[in-house]
Amino acid sequence: MDKEKVAEILTEIGTLLELKGENPFKTRAYSNAARTLEGLAEPLEKLVAEQRLGELKGFGEALVEKITTLVTTGKLPYYEELKASVPPGLVEMLRIPGLGPKKVKKMHDELGVDTVEKLEAACQAGQVAALDGFGEKTQAKILEGIQFSRTYASKHHLSQALVVAEPVLESLRGHPDVIRCSTAGSVRRFKEVIGDIDFLVSSKKPAAVIEFFTSQPGILNVSAKGETKASVILTGGIQADLRVVSDAEYPFALAYFTGSKEHNIVMRQRAIARGLRLNEYGLFKSTEETRDPKLLVPCKTEEDIFQTLDLPYIPPELREDHGEFTAGEKDELPRLIEWTDLRGSLHNHSNWSDGRDTLEAIAAHMAELGCDYWAITDHSRASFQANGLDPARLRQQLKAVATVNKTYADEGSDFRLLTGTEVDVLKERLDFDDDLLAELDVVVASLHVAGSDEADNTKRLIRAAENPFVHMIGHLTGRLLLERDAQKLNQHAVIDACAATGTWIELNANPYRFDMDWRLWQYAKGKGVKCVINCDAHRLEHAGFLRLGAGIARKGWLTKDDVINTLPLAKLKKELGKKRGTGGQP
DNA sequence: GCCGTTTTCGGCCCGACTGTTTTCAGTCG
Numbered sequence: 001m002d003k004e005k006v007a008e009i010l011t012e013i014g015t016l017l018e019l020k021g022e023n024p025f026k027t028r029a030y031s032n033a034a035r036t037l038e039g040l041a042e043p044l045e046k047l048v049a050e051q052r053l054g055e056l057k058g059f060g061e062a063l064v065e066k067i068t069t070l071v072t073t074g075k076l077p078y079y080e081e082l083k084a085s086v087p088p089g090l091v092e093m094l095r096i097p098g099l100g101p102k103k104v105k106k107m108h109d110e111l112g113v114d115t116v117e118k119l120e121a122a123c124q125a126g127q128v129a130a131l132d133g134f135g136e137k138t139q140a141k142i143l144e145g146i147q148f149s150r151t152y153a154s155k156h157h158l159s160q161a162l163v164v165a166e167p168v169l170e171s172l173r174g175h176p177d178v179i180r181c182s183t184a185g186s187v188r189r190f191k192e193v194i195g196d197i198d199f200l201v202s203s204k205k206p207a208a209v210i211e212f213f214t215s216q217p218g219i220l221n222v223s224a225k226g227e228t229k230a231s232v233i234l235t236g237g238i239q240a241d242l243r244v245v246s247d248a249e250y251p252f253a254l255a256y257f258t259g260s261k262e263h264n265i266v267m268r269q270r271a272i273a274r275g276l277r278l279n280e281y282g283l284f285k286s287t288e289e290t291r292d293p294k295l296l297v298p299c300k301t302e303e304d305i306f307q308t309l310d311l312p313y314i315p316p317e318l319r320e321d322h323g324e325f326t327a328g329e330k331d332e333l334p335r336l337i338e339w340t341d342l343r344g345s346l347h348n349h350s351n352w353s354d355g356r357d358t359l360e361a362i363a364a365h366m367a368e369l370g371c372d373y374w375a376i377t378d379h380s381r382a383s384f385q386a387n388g389l390d391p392a393r394l395r396q397q398l399k400a401v402a403t404v405n406k407t408y409a410d411e412g413s414d415f416r417l418l419t420g421t422e423v424d425v426l427k428e429r430l431d432f433d434d435d436l437l438a439e440l441d442v443v444v445a446s447l448h449v450a451g452s453d454e455a456d457n458t459k460r461l462i463r464a465a466e467n468p469f470v471h472m473i474g475h476l477t478g479r480l481l482l483e484r485d486a487q488k489l490n491q492h493a494v495i496d497a498c499a500a501t502g503t504w505i506e507l508n509a510n511p512y513r514f515d516m517d518w519r520l521w522q523y524a525k526g527k528g529v530k531c532v533i534n535c536d537a538h539r540l541e542h543a544g545f546l547r548l549g550a551g552i553a554r555k556g557w558l559t560k561d562d563v564i565n566t567l568p569l570a571k572l573k574k575e576l577g578k579k580r581g582t583g584g585q586p
Numbered sequence: 587g588c589c590g591t592t593t594t595c596g597g598c599c600c601g602a603c604t605g606t607t608t609t610c611a612g613t614c615g
Contacts, residue, residue, distance in 0.1 A: 022587095025598055029587040060588050098604085100613045133612085137605060185615085198615090226603080241615090261599095261615070268599050279600060289600090 001074050003037045003044035006067060009079055010034035012091075016082050018101035019090050032058045033067075035262065039322050041523045043492055044071060089115035096145040098138070106131060120146050155482055156238050159511035159548060161187050161194045164234045168199065168216055175212055177205040179247045184257035188316045190551040192514045193481055196239040198257050206244035213242045248296075249281050255302050256280035262321035263314075270309045270325075283308060317554040323522070334559045339550030341566040344373040345543070347422060347444045347474055347506060347534035352397050353378035354386035355538045359397075359417065363404050365540045367415035372569045375442040376401060377420035380431035383448055391436050394421060398439065416569060418442050422474055425464045427451075437469035441576060444506065444534075446474035450487035458490040462497040468580055472504035472532050476516040483512070491520055499527035502579045504564055507533045507556070509549025510542070521556025531556075532564045 014030035036056055037044060047053050048071045053064045070076045093104045093116055107113045110131060111122050120143065122128050129139040165183055172181045178201050182188065185198035203209045210230045214222045223239070224231040230242045245253045256264060256279065271278035276297065277286055283297040283305060284290050299305045303313045311328040315336055318324040327333050349355030350362055357365075359376060366374040378397070379388035389397065401417045408415050420442030424431040430445060437443050445464040450457045464470050476494065477486030498505055505524060508515045513536070516524070521531065533549040535542045553563060560566045564575060 026587045028598080033587090058588065062587060098613070102612055133606065135606060141604090196615095224603085229602080256600095257615080259615080265599055272599085277600090281601090 001071050003040055006044060006070050007034040007037040009070065009076065010037070010063075010067075013079055013082060015091060015094065015101075016086050019086050019094070019105055020082075021101070021105055029058065029060075029063070033063050037067075039320075039519060041526070048072065087114035089118070092116055093119055096142060096149055098141050098145050103134075103138075106133070116146060155193050155195055156236070157481060157511050158187070158190065158192055158194055158514075160236055161197050161238060162548075164218065164236060164238060165197045165199075165240070167218075168197075168213075168234075168240070171216060172199065172201055172209070172213065175209060177203045177208045177212075179203055180250050182254055184243075184254060185259060188258050189260060189319055190317045190555055192511075192518070192552065194238075196241060197234070199240065199242045200250070200254055200257055201242065201244045202247040202250035202253075203244050204246070209244050210242065245280075248293075251299050251302050251305060252278070252282050253280045255305055258316050258319060260320050263319040263324070266321055266325055267305075267309065270311075274309065276308075278305075278309075315554065317551065318557065320555075322519070334557050336554040337550055337558050337560050337563055337566065339547040341560045341563070342533060342546050342550060343568060343572070344371040344375070344565055345509075345535040345537060345546060346375040346418070346420070346442050346472070346532050346565055347377050347508070348375060348537040348542075349378050349386075349422075350376050352376075352393070353383070353388055357540055359400055359404050361540065363408070363415065363417050366543060367408065367413060369543055371543075372414065373416050373418050373572065375418035375420045377422045377442055377444050380421055380423045382424040382426060382431040383422075388424070388431075389421070391432065394432075394436065395439075414569065420444065422446050423470075424448055425460050427460065430464060430467060430470070434467070434469055437467075438580070440469075441573075443469050443471050444474040445470040445472070447478060447487065450478060450489070452488065454488040454490060457487055458493050461489070461494045465494065465497040465501045465503040470503060471576060471579065472506050473498065474506045474534070475508040475510075475513050475536070476505060479515055480512050481514065486515075486517075491516070492523065495520065495524045495527060495529055498524070498529045504530045504532050507531050507549055507553055508536050509533055509545035509552070510536050511545065511548055514549075514552045518552050518555040521553070521558055521562075525556075525558065525562055530564050531558055531562050534565075 010030045011034040014027045017027040036058060048068050053059055053067060066076055066078060090104050090108055093099055107119065107128060111127055113119045113122050123139050123143045128134055128142060129136045165187055169181060169183060172178050181199065181201040183198060184200045186194040187197050201209050206228055210225060214225055214230050214232060218235045219232045220235065221233040223233060228244050232240050234240050243253060243257060268278045271283060275287060277284045281291055283299060284295045285297060286295050297308050299308065306313050312331060312333055314324050314328055314333065324333065350359050351357060362374060379386040381388045381390045398419050401419050405416050418441040420440045421432060422444045425445050425447040447457065447461055461473060465473060476491060477489055479486040505516055531553060533546065533553055535545040537543060567575060
């Protein structure tokens with residue numbers, strides 16, 4: 001059993017224990033352990049085999065035993081029994097906004113409610129409002145919550161959030177009573193999937209700002225409106241929260257609401273260790289609860305807060321408690337890539353396969369954007385649903401690309417299209433022979449039709465990496481965020497193979513993919529594997545994915561030097577030739 | 587369930603909001 005599955009089970013145990021009314025610190029121990037596993041750099045099997053699980057922080061006797069059982073036998077009787085003792089409907093009820101374990105438990109114990117449907121019926125019958133500690137409003141809110149969770153999925157793609165958040169932010173920035181403003185939360189941290197959008201504003205007139213915010217165009221519904229906080233539902237069903245604070249509080253609130261929760265916990269612990277107390281209002285020279293301005297450590301910006309806690313500035317993308325504190329203390333935080341470092345994309349499509357635009361239109365658009373190069377890597381023959389090219393059409397396309405490039409050369413422009421393919425990784429071989437691949441500038445190898453056997457999928461990709469003409473592996477897992485899970489695959493094994501063969505790995509910047517996952521880049525980087533941030537563009541406007549991809553690369557701790565397509569054309573060409581020059585036949 | 591320079595017990599991050607209450611519990615971020 002792999003660590004994702006183990007982590008999932010630990011999280012579920014935590015939830016089930018909560019529903020049973022267990023000690024909250026016990027339940028937290030399980031979810032903390034799950035999180036630690038998710039961020040693990042090495043294979044869980046290895047840790048278990050070497051009996052080093054107990055070295056992880058937060059892993060005591062009980063957890064080590066349970067995880068070892070899970071990994072070695074694939075089962076855990078404790079979990080099975082626990083699961084059997086809690087109706088599955090209760091877990092589902094937890095997802096309804098406003099419902100937590102205590103309320104769910106009470107309704108189950110006293111009303112026998114064990115599904116969302118029964119809950120809805122109990123609310124409609126007025127039974128919920130009659131319970132001790134419940135009332136009419138709670139009941140109405142639950143009904144509303146049920147409706148909401150049915151109407152809108154609670155998670156959204158980052159790109160979707162940015163599209164609605166950025167105009168609101170611009171609008172706030174232009175308001176005369178707004179001093180400083182920013183997004184916060186997972187949007188600012190650039191998480192690939194977000195729950196809601198947080199805005200933070202500093203102002204002397206909070207009421208005016210809140211009024212302005214709640215009357216923005218594109219707001220479907222105002223769900224809360226107080227003196228310092230408002231919640232609305234934006235177009236597309238995304239919830240957005242606004243907090244308004246004083247300008248003195250702004251840096252503290254910004255750090256606090258940016259999170260992550262795990263990052264903040266460590267920040268507060270660092271404050272405590274220095275005899276200070278950190279919250280969203282300030283950093284105070286006291287261990288008692290206080291808001292006394294005389295005790296405030298003056299900080300004008302987030303940088304000042306980090307400095308007081310003996311840390312360099314930690315960019316929002318890194319605030320996941322994924323090693324930023326250890327690195328910060330040693331002054332080893334990387335200088336992260338900027339999206340403007342990127343010179344082009346090495347995996348894109350044209351109307352020769354399933355893209356929308358012509359080679360000429362693509363070249364004109366990308367040159368205009370200021371790119372140095374743009375690779376045309378249409379699908380290979382096996383992807384017939386995507387109008388994949390056979391060898392003859394691909395050779396035709398090479399000529400067409402050469403013609404386009406000649407017009408740029410004649411005009412004295414340095415922009416170039418690069419030839420290439422996104423070659424399918426088939427069961428026993430690649431979709432094109434080596435001699436054809438050798439004619440191309442750029443070869444991306446992608447697994448489009450994976451099997452159900454993890455070992456087999458992994459082997460196929462490793463074989464692709466071993467081919468001297470394959471420059472990079474495209475969208476490693478084939479996942480579609482919020483739609484389709486990753487293919488069964490040993491990603492670490494593929495990364496290791498890429499490291500051994502000098503093969504690059506794509507960070508597919510399509511916001512539905514963001515594949516390979518940002519959590520694995522630190523591992524890959526440690527092995528010396530280079531990243532290529534690719535748009536996988538099927539339309540001109542997909543060039544904008546470069547910015548998103550760079551943000552995800554930042555989350556993966558990558559620098560300009562870690563990413564191949566930050567190189568200018570001449571140096572890129574040299575890198576493209578390296579594997580072929582030194583690699584042998586697979 | 588975990589942890590330890592207050593070390594084998596008694597803590598475990600912190601505060602706002604909501605709704606139910608009249609001093610607080612539950613939920614959320």
